[in-house]
Amino acid sequence: xxxxxxxxxxxxxxxxxxxxxxxxxxxxxxxxxxxxxxxxxxxxxxxxxxxxxxxxxxxxxxxxxxxxxxxxxxxxxxxxxxxxxxxxxxxxxxxxxxxxxxxxxxxxxxxxxxxxxxxxxxxxxxxxxxxxxxxxxxxxxxxxxxxxxxxxxxxxxxxxxxxxxxxxxxxxxxxxxxxxxxxxxxxxxxxxxxxxxxxxxxxxxxxxxxxxxxxxxxxxxxxxxxxxxxxxxxxxxxxxxxxxxxxxxxxxxxxxxxxxxxxxxxxxxxxxxxxxxxxxxxx
Numbered sequence: 001x002x003x004x005x006x007x008x009x010x011x012x013x014x015x016x017x018x019x020x021x022x023x024x025x026x027x028x029x030x031x032x033x034x035x036x037x038x039x040x041x042x043x044x045x046x047x048x049x050x051x052x053x054x055x056x057x058x059x060x061x062x063x064x065x066x067x068x069x070x071x072x073x074x075x076x077x078x079x080x081x082x083x084x085x086x087x088x089x090x091x092x093x094x095x096x097x098x099x100x101x102x103x104x105x106x107x108x109x110x111x112x113x114x115x116x117x118x119x120x121x122x123x124x125x126x127x128x129x130x131x132x133x134x135x136x137x138x139x140x141x142x143x144x145x146x147x148x149x150x151x152x153x154x155x156x157x158x159x160x161x162x163x164x165x166x167x168x169x170x171x172x173x174x175x176x177x178x179x180x181x182x183x184x185x186x187x188x189x190x191x192x193x194x195x196x197x198x199x200x201x202x203x204x205x206x207x208x209x210x211x212x213x214x215x216x217x218x219x220x221x222x223x224x225x226x227x228x229x230x231x232x233x234x235x236x237x238x239x240x241x242x243x244x245x246x247x248x249x250x251x252x253x254x255x256x257x258x259x260x261x262x263x264x265x266x267x268x269x270x271x272x273x274x275x276x277x278x279x280x281x282x283x
Contacts, residue, residue, distance in 0.1 A: 001026065001058065005106060006051040006072075009157045009227040009240040009266075011185075012171060014106050016099045022091065027057065029087050033080060035073050036065065045074045046243040047250045048227060049264035050081075050110045082114045109224060113265050130215055130231060130258075130272040134205035137212035139163065141232040143245035153242045158194075160239035161216040161228035164281040171241070174226070177280030187270030190226045191218055198279040202272045210276035217258040220268040227266045229258040230275075236261075 001023035004015035018026065030036050045051045052074040062069040075081055085107040092104035145165060146155055156171040164172070175181035175193030182193040191199075199216075200206060206213045215231040229238045232247065236255040239245040248254055249261035259269050 001061075002056040004054045005110070006045075006054060006241070006243075007049070007106070007110070008221075008225040009048060009238075010171065010173065011225050013241070014102070016103055019097050022095055022097055022100075023057070025091055025095070026088070027061065029084065029091070030055075030073070031065075033084055033087075035080070035084070036067060043074065043076075044072060044243075045076060046240065046246070047075075047264060048240050048266055049221070049250070050075050050113050051240075051243070052076075078114050078117050082111060082118075085111050085114070116265070130202070130217060132215060132272065132274065133203045134274060135208075135213065136215045136231075136274055138215070138231050138233045139212060141235055141237050141247050143237065143239075143247075146239055146245035152244065155239065156241055157226075157228040157239050159281060160237065160245055161214065161230045162197075162275050162279045162281050163212070163214055163230070164279065166282065168282060172281045176283050179283070185220065185223055185226060187218060187220050187268055190220065191270055191273065194218070194273065194275075197281060198276050200274045200276070202274065204274070206274060206276045210278060212277060214275040215272060216275050217272050218270040219258065219263055219266040220270055221265045222268055224265070227263070229255065 001018045002015065003018055003026070004013050007013055052072055054072055056070045059069055089104050089107045092100040092107070146152065146160060150167065151165055154168040154170055155165055158174055159165060159168065159172050173181045174190050175196050178196040180193070180196065182189040217229045217236070219227050227238065227240065229236045235247040236258050237245060237247045250264045251262040253261065255261045
């Protein structure tokens with residue numbers, strides 16, 4: 001069984017090739033909790049943060065259970081997924097395998113996310129943000145090119161923020177274009193990597209030759225991932241990982257300010273930056 005967790009916006013999602021003994025236990029767990037029989041007709045979740053499980057099972061197991069060999073378990077029931085990851089942590093501690101420690105760590109991260117969702121605070125009223133003394137351009141919000149099947153899977157939040165749509169082999173990372181990505185997942189490290197690619201701080205202006213110049217915002221899921229937003233005339237847009245580009249937050253509200261919108265686990269707001277036309281995203 002191959003298991004991957006749809007979790008990050010910028011980074012590559014965690015994935016494991018599970019040994020046969022562990023695969024059987026995980027499949028039985030999914031079946032016992034009712035996930036397998038309720039797979040069909042469930043819509044994919046596209047929020048920031050944990051979105052669900054992607055699973056590939058052996059063909060014989062698929063035939064025996066009359067289910068597809070590849071399927072998605074969307075995060076549409078916090079209580080049920082909380083129970084699932086508690087059980088996975090217990091299994092990882094009981095049966096060690098290469099990757100069990102990391103899987104247990106990720107499961108702990110997801111449990112904290114779910115607990116936060118269950119205790120969700122009231123989202124503050126949005127207010128205008130990102131004022132700059134520099135000129136910049138705001139392109140009309142147009143998600144269609146980013147959601148094209150030929151581009152959606154490998155164009156991530158960084159590609160969207162920099163307006164550099166391409167057929168990347170994998171999600172482009174801040175710093176890759178200039179030869180060195182970030183060392184740590186902190187606001188200063190990710191921001192410094194983006195600036196090596198060509199970005200400037202908010203009030204460090206670009207010449208007109210760099211039009212269109214983009215106003216973007218960086219937020220951090222502490223220790224786990226980063227996420228970028230881009231300013232449009234009447235909203236902020238973003239593209240969480242391999243999911244669709246959109247202009248709404250985790251509460252399905254149009255984003256008027258990335259500082260105050262519902263960002264799920266991306267709790268640290270790093271700041272605003274300017275992106276030039278010459279921003280180098282790919283190596």
